[in-house]
Amino acid sequence: MRSESKSPAARRSDRARKQEIAVSAMTGQLGTIDRLYVLAAGTAIAPDRSVYTPGKWQGEPATLSCHAYLLQRRGEWILWDTGIDERLADAPEGRIIAHGIRGLVTKPLTAQLAEIGLAPADVAMVLLSHAHFDHIGNARLFRDARWYIQRRSTRRCSARTSAPSATRHCSTIASGKPASN
Template sequence: MTNKVATIEKIFILDGGLAKVEDSSIYSPGINVGVPMTLSCNAYLIRHRGNWLLWDTGTQDELAREPEGRIVAHGIRGIVRKTMTSQLDEIGVNADDIGVIAISHAHFDHVGNCRLFRKARWVAQRAEYEAMFGPNPEEFGYLPELYETMRQNDVELVDGDHDVFGDGAVRLIFTPGHTLGHCSLLVQLPESGPILLSGDVAHNRENFHHRRVPSFNADQRATAASMDKVDALLRAEKATMWVNHDTAQSETLNHAPNWIV
């Protein structure tokens, strides 16, 4: 499939670590109680008109020094197998080469390496920004030390859906619920067609299909509404959804240093 928006050159899927939980029912209340689960954590490097955009930053590289990982938040153990820095080196990209950064939300497995990208323009959903830098970020499970340096980045605050480059190639889709300012990203790939990077709208395809809402989400009703919004968008755009934490799906996709067009 060739898309009419041809300003995206390629996308790299980066390994942002693993998240392990002992009871996967935190993502599906009443379902899979007591069943352990391992979740993939990906970040995505997108080449647009010769420039780089990074979507999410994975789990902090420092955890690579702890082979068993560490419980970081919400009882979730973060594990890093390949650092973000080493993967960028393998591609031939320096952290300072990243011109734009955007994050789905501020949980540790999505903002762990924000401190590496101090020269990037940050396109931030206002609701998420205010929660991150508000008086009580801990109540959302946030660890401000992971993203505190983002205060010094050039910040573009947006409200709701937003066309990042103004050409329809990359669109921030406001999908609140998991957190107050949670977003997804719609990317128009030249050959693969539209891909929705869903963030944590749902943690796997089964939970999305059954509209299961994690127990620790910030807004249960908004989560359900965002799932419906994503479903409608997928149909309208004839898009494919890449579910960030769906390990089975992630294993079918080509990861860096390979790329997808």
């Protein structure tokens, strides 16, 4: 039966079944987690909100909360994104990181992990949604972890770029080590 002739409920059911199969294929079984922690991973202050909403709110600043998510699954610790570089905690006013956006960190990621009883070496897997500074800023802390990132982000990092911030963040992904500033 062609998809167009199925009811919307049947199409949703088909999509759900396909997603379930995909999760099963990746993990060997349906995905469940034992614990989830939402970590404060910094704040990004953009001087012009219209960058995110073309044609609206031109010249108005935007404050964006950044989070990292720590999951425990079958005794393994997994981190989704690593936030803004925790070294910015030493700069109370933050620092311009990319495209005029100021990054602020009030509590280092390693301090939050320590409160849970963990160190970066305890994290077995790091999932990076994409290669922006507010997602990969602390990637260097997880050198022993398996890293996963979209192929598109690694291609962008492989491309030649003249932007110093992009070069710095991409070298973090490529080597697991921070680039010299």
